[in-house]
Amino acid sequence: MKKRFIVMVLDGFGIGAMEDAARVRPGDERANTLKSILKDYPDLKLPTLEKLGLMNAYGEESARMKFSPEANYGSCQLMHFGADTFMGHQEIMGTLPKEPMIHPFQEKVDEIKKTTLRQAGMTFRLWKIRGCDIFWWINM
Numbered sequence: 001m002k003k004r005f006i007v008m009v010l011d012g013f014g015i016g017a018m019e020d021a022a023r024v025r026p027g028d029e030r031a032n033t034l035k036s037i038l039k040d041y042p043d044l045k046l047p048t049l050e051k052l053g054l055m056n057a058y059g060e061e062s063a064r065m066k067f068s069p070e071a072n073y074g075s076c077q078l079m080h081f082g083a084d085t086f087m088g089h090q091e092i093m094g095t096l097p098k099e100p101m102i103h104p105f106q107e108k109v110d111e112i113k114k115t116t117l118r119q120a121g122m123t124f125r126l127w128k129i130r131g132c133d134i135f136w137w138i139n140m
Contacts, residue, residue: 008052009089015058018077038062 014033022029034054038044045064046054053071055061080087080097087097 007092009092011085011089015075034058 012033014031015035017029017031021031035058042063044062050065051068051071053068053073055065056067056071056073057075061067076092078088078091080091080099091097
């Protein structure tokens with residue numbers, strides 16, 4: 001018998017906020033997409049996800065979806081800083097992301113420009129809006 005598993009990531013279909021949400025993403029500490037959907041659509045039925053253990057991972061049953069006794073499911077608290085989806089996906093697959101360095105863009109713009117131009121042969125342009133450097137445009 002072959003042993004295998006499937007990792008299913010439903011991006012944007014959260015079942016609750018992580019413990020650090022209030023600190024790193026104020027306002028997201030009550031985020032729960034599934035709960036919001038079920039509030040508006042209490043009779044929603046997602047039979048495949050239900051069988052795979054959606055309600056088990058959620059921790060509650062709804063009017064039409066129940067716990068699945070045969071499901072092998074999981075949820076986790078990620079280690080990485082913040083709510084960066086890409087880093088979360090990487091961590092789910094086994095990486096150990098480092099906490100990102102947080103700097104105002106202006107502190108790193110010259111370094112980014114130099115590295116980008118050297119590595120990719122791109123052109124760089126910094127736009128000013130109302131006297132502020134807002135974003136950069138890379139033209140391939």
